[in-house]
Amino acid sequence: MNHFITSEQLKTQLGKVVIFDCRFNLMNKTLGREQYRAGHIPGAYFLHLEKDLSSETGTHGGRHPLPDTEALSKKLRSAGVNQHSLIVVYDDSRMGYAARAWWLLRYFGHSQVLILDGGFTGWISAGGAIDRREPTIKNGNFKASLQADWIVNRDDILQAGPSFTLIDSRETKRYLGEEEPIDPVAGHIPGALNYFWQDATTEQGFIQSDEVQRKRWADLTGRDNLVVYCGSGVTACVNLLSLEISGVKAKLYPGSWSDWCSYLPQ
Incomplete structure (x- = not known):
């Protein structure tokens, strides 16, 4: 798709x-x-x-x-x-x-x-037009139907142990705990692998080819129970997008490192 x-x-x-x-x-x-x-x-x-x-x-x-x-x-x-x-x-x-x-x-x-x-x-x-006006309020009929099995929480990770493959989407320095500009504790969830989210796109903001996406995840293809996280569940979604392109299923840990480290000594 x-x-x-x-x-x-x-x-x-x-x-x-x-x-x-x-x-x-x-x-x-x-x-x-x-x-x-x-x-x-x-x-x-x-x-x-x-x-x-x-x-x-x-x-x-x-x-x-x-x-x-x-x-x-x-x-x-x-x-x-x-x-x-x-x-x-x-x-x-x-x-x-x-x-x-x-x-x-x-x-x-x-x-x-x-x-x-x-x-x-x-x-x-590309020569696209721009506008400064805000569009009018409308009245759609959207109703949510949550995909509850798309997410996991901290307790799920603790209970699953090594049966989950955790993917940390942050840049390597934050993953390694060498620097932490936002959260109060540096480091990563034990056992997590590091796949930087920006590797899914070019510096100009275009998506990398399907081939590049598949190569990114080649080592994880065939694994079950992939869980993706970042600092706060935002940029991890770029990796979820990349995984989707590659035909690999994964879930999101919405709280991510900022939730995980909130339980650690600070």
């Missing part, structure tokens, strides 16, 4: 698909909204990582817990999402946030989701 749409293809679909701008910056949490207001793909609605694609944080559960089902469903309906709507998501961060939306929408039971290959920069480079 194709999970992408090109800028040229999207140009012909404006007004026919529901578009979500998912731009965000972890170090400047207002930047994505500011960029959206400065110019976005015509007709695009804005989804904020922490207000729409996540729920409130607590002592445990990680920095970006999965969103409240009804809250996100209401947001999607207000953009006119129906059960069979074709949705396009994009960002400007090598799919780091768009993939979170892609995974979440499918987790919510909506399979018709495409990621804009190359993101917003690719759209501009």
Whole structure:
């Protein structure tokens, strides 16, 4: 199944698909909204990582817990999402946030989701139009149907032990515990393997070929019980996308390292 749409293809679909701008910056949490207001793909609605694609944080559960089902469903309906709507998501961060939306929408039971290959920069480079107006509120009929078996939690990992193959999606320095710019404890879950999420895309934000994706996961092909995590369950979704392209099934640990380390001495 194709999970992408090109800028040229999207140009012909404006007004026919529901578009979500998912731009965000972890170090400047207002930047994505500011960029959206400065110019976005015509007709695009804005989804904020922490207000729409996540729920409130607590002592445990990680920095970006999965969103409240009804809250996100209401947001999607207000953009006119129906059960069979074709949705396009994009960002400007090598799919780091768009993939979170892609995974979440499918987790919510909506399979018709495409990621804009190359993101917003690719759209501009292709001569795509921009708009500063926010689209009107609509009234879709979307209803969530959660794919509960797509996720695992800390207890699941502890109980499963070595029967799970854990994939840490963070850059190597964070995986090795050499540096940790965000979470209070450095390191990784014992036994986890490191597959950096950015290796799934080019520096320009385009998806690598299917062959590259398959080579990335060649050593894990045939393994069962793959579980992917990152710092907070966001960029891990790029690896889930890469695995999907490769025909390899995997689950997400939404709390990821930020949840795991919340139980460790700090």
